[in-house]
Amino acid sequence: MMGGFTALLARDLRLVWRQPGDVGVVLAFYVVAVVLFPLGIGPETNVLQRIAAGVLWSAALFAALLSLERLFAADHEDGTLDLLLLAPWPLELAALAKCTSHWIVTGLPLSLLAPVLGVAFGLDGESLLALFATLLIGTPTLSLIGGLAAALTLGARKSGALLALLALPLCVPTLIFGAGAVETLAAGEGLATHLAILGALALVALGTTPWAIAAALRQAGE
């Protein structure tokens, strides 16, 4: 059973490896989107420090959404999805494999990139570490919820805008606790509560979305 999971994951990663530009575009979007805020708001360091976590988190959310529209669409067009539906192993695992590959390709690099950009906002070392930790725990949730939105909008008209409308409200709790963690650190409190809540959100998403994605894919394949 896990053989199918790893095979699909390896295939998706290989596809990305052969087209590394796709990941580069997402990361470039992230950098450009984040850089707009200091330019638009002004260079006062205390203001930038105050908004850094929120900006870096929101921009990561948007960047993660960018590549979602194609998550299942390519497989839907070339018939891979039909084979996955017929495959002898659960479709839930296939959904999980797709979301995992999405996280490895976007969530993980974004988590690594965010602290680097955080330096430009004048965050101290502790906050940068907190930013990295919250993104590392929070972005899997974004990939899972985004995967659900991608599966639901598969084959819909104007699926890109619709995908954002569906995914963003569901991602708000993750955003609040992710960005809030860095703020509580600045207020002198510990990180543990926020990290625990982020972990809980990720587990809830892990326990629900694969089934919902599989259900959505099944009715898309009908």
Add this chain to the structure above:
Amino acid sequence: MADLHFLANPARFRRFSQRVLPGLGFATVLMLCACLYMAFFVAPADYQQGQTVRIMFLHVPSAWLSMMGYALLAGLGASLLVWRHPLAALMARAAAPVGASFAAVCLLTGSLWGRPMWGTYWVWDARLTSMLLLFFLYLGHIALSRAYDEPERGDRAAAILALIGVINLPIIKFSVDWWNTLHQPASVTRLDAPAIHNSILVPLLWMAVSLLFLFVFLVLLRTETEIDRRRLENAAAQEEGAPA
């Protein structure tokens, strides 16, 4: 449950709703008139909130009904996915805009009340934010169910969304208790104080009942319209000679 399954047949439902709707509409108008009179002229002004307390008579029931409406969407979604009831899809399609309207009324009246009471139209408090998210979930449901060329696909995608989105309901319900410490306590709604005087509480509950009647009336009427629309579309498709 057996009775609800009995109504799952659209033709039977339509006969049922046609019998019920005129009386229900009449009752709704009468009750709304009576309750609005009670809320605006009979109920006393609050000693602290003054006349603005009357906004609550519309605000609180709208909040209840918008949450109830989303629970209804989730229930309909489940019955569509589990039993494939054709009526559940049509009713969800009919109910979502009604629920969204109640959510919008709740947000608008809330911010109109907030201006004189809190001194601001909007605060980013947990309950306000989660109510706003409920409104967005409604919009997502409406957009998704109408985004496909085959309506059945939209219905089922929206049903899955409703089942996932229903997680938001307990968050709204308990947000005031859970996040007290993170937000200034002044922004917690005052109605959760146990002592609401009966002179306010009774009109409030009556208002809730009459708005519930309005909700049911609108949903039944719109469901009937959806059934007729689906029939007309099918008839038109057959007339074209359906090149199957």
